[in-house]
Amino acid sequence: MTRFLANAAITIVAVTALAATPAAAVDIDFSAAALPGAGKVVMAVGEDGVLSGAAASADRQMGGALGRAVAAADFDGEAGSSLPLYGLAPYDAVLLVGVGKGLASGADVQDFGGTVAGQTAAWRGDVAVAVPDVEGLDDEAAHAALGARLGSYDFGKWGAAKTAGGGAKGADAAPKLIFHGPGEAAFAGDRRAIADGVAFARDLVSTPSNIKTPEWFAGQVESVFADVPRTSVRVLDVPEMQRLGMGALVGVGQGSARPPRLVAVRYDSPDYDGPPLAFVGKGITFDTGGISLKGGRGMWAMRGDMTGAATAMGAVMALANRGAAVDVIAVAALAENMPGGAAQRPGDVVTTMSGKTIEVLNTDAEGRLVLTDGVWWTQQTYDPRLVVSVATLTGAVISALGDDYAGVFTKDDDLAALFIDAGEVSGETLWRLPVHDNVFEDIKSDVADVKNVVEGGTPSASIGAAFIMSWAREDQPFVHLDIAGQDYTDTPRPTEPKGWTAFGVRLLDEVARRYETK
Structure with a gap:
């Protein structure tokens, strides 16, 4: 099923509903x-x-x-x-x-x-x-x-x-x-929209995962964006994703009783004539690791493994509400990663929408799997000017950068400089990490086109980035943001109370401003 909604009033059956225009406590x-x-x-x-x-x-x-x-x-x-x-x-x-x-x-x-x-x-x-x-x-x-x-x-x-x-x-x-x-x-016409986008994203991430299923997430997006001007929402369910050949996204969610979804929000600016920017977010509404089960300690925090998807939605909300002069697509690749009887196994091979095959060596490296189909579908559907994948992808990026920076990966030096500068301006700082040609060799599989992990000592932040980059078209400007370590803070900061931060909304808004002036 594919649904198109353009600011239409809709009825959603949900346990709770988030607000379309979040208000502050002050x-x-x-x-x-x-x-x-x-x-x-x-x-x-x-x-x-x-x-x-x-x-x-x-x-x-x-x-x-x-x-x-x-x-x-x-x-x-x-x-x-x-x-x-x-x-x-x-x-x-x-x-x-x-x-x-x-x-x-x-x-x-x-x-x-x-x-x-x-x-x-x-x-x-x-x-x-x-x-x-x-x-x-x-x-x-x-x-x-x-x-x-x-x-x-x-x-x-x-x-x-x-x-x-x-x-x-x-x-x-x-x-x-x-x-x-x-x-x-400036606040009324601009900065308040950013605050609302951040609050919406934080609300999405903070919601407990027994409520926050992929279907619930899709319903919240439909409900909230019904009131946001010049936006439309598209939701793909399992039959539609299967018809399109999204074996990676469907495969991650097949062990759960809560089926996956792919959600896209489009904002069309009246002051822009060109291809859109696209933000594609990892949306694992809860991550047990699947058959490659995580340890129990700290697993509660895996309700935040959909921060990339929430960030993408918060960013497009901010841009639409402030009337940005650039078209934007936000895509959420949503699944719950559970070790059910139908769950995919280590060693399984799945076929993605692009036709490329993946050997799944570790089911806990699932975020990169859902992003392959999300990125490919976005390119094929919208032919974007820029694709940015956003994900709480690896623990390795936390080891490398701590909680001071998120990792940015791209083959394009100019794009790297643009994103790093946007991070400094927005206060959501980035550090560029490498993706050497050898890493692409490392992820080649003996039984499929690629494998989702390299078992051993290879740095997994670069492996994860290279894996997702393998689904960017040759001529597609592409940036990957690994925001693990930035999605939650135990220590309150001036603009980030203890809890889920929605890191990246301000950053992506600032990136979009660079394209408004071009």
Whole structure:
């Protein structure tokens, strides 16, 4: 079955539904005026506690009391640090946020906004925030507000009353942050869409896997995008995938009672005439490893093995809602990898949609399998300008890069540079890893065209990338992102509370901006 939906109202039977326009747990407003002379305020402090800008002005009005408080607390203004002060007349509360040597980018300002949201979460009422000036930016307040939206995200406890995309917090349980600085229009027309895309992706990943089946995921996408302008949704079920010859995607899901799906969302810009960008995400809604069963410790986290698919959907939502001047396709290759009686076995050979065959040596290397059919179908259906595969693919990339970078793989030096720069601008940083020609030799199989793993000591991050790249057409610009290690954080960051991060939504939005200008 193939379904085409173009902003149509549909009815979905589901245990729960996510919101089409997620709301944050913090209210946001803007002001062009100077900080008020009373109430609750937030100001930036530089390295070694140096007061400048709004903080210096306030200190003068307070007869030096602010500077004395900073010195008494030995507050050094390190970036991301904070110092709350109470009852320091004429203010009820003052939050000083360290910016170190100064903010240098939009990503820095987003971190500032996220820190503000985190440190004022227990406050009530209006909080005036002086947003520091950043050379080269003209919408600092929009970036700060985006950071606050991202940093205040809260999925909440399952079953509790949820605000849309913002967890269980009600409007009366959070402050209203009023950002003083330029950027109100930029937030309303642009940055808020990014925050909504990230929240939607985080909601998808955070949902427990007994709820989040491939069919449920498809239903959520249909429901949410029914309200997103200029988008259409296409869903392929098992009979349709079998008709198309998607033996790899169907094979991964055949051990589960919850059948696989392939979901595609298309956004058509009114201001673009050219082939679309395509984001193809790994969507393993739960990964036991299949017959090659994982160890039990930490397996709960495998509900996040569909982060690539969620990221692709969140990115196209952001681009559509901000009216990006580029066409975009987001594809989710969805399956649950279970060790049922019908599950594929190590040593099985499957035939993909392209006709190329795969020897499945390890059923726990399943993400690359579903992506082969997802990537090939996307190329054949849409003839895209660029294909990006996004996946929590390997533990090896975590060993190589830790939680500081995601891995980027491509044969194209210019594309590598574009993505790395987009990562720096967005705050979702990348490090290029190699795919040597020898790796393509290593994955050749004796009984099929390729094998999905190389047993032994060969670096599996490059093996995984080379395997997926083998389904990119010769003339197809192609980039693979291995985001394992970036999909979840135990340690809260300014724009990433503890939990699932939806890494890549901001990155892909920034990548798309590079094509809007071409």
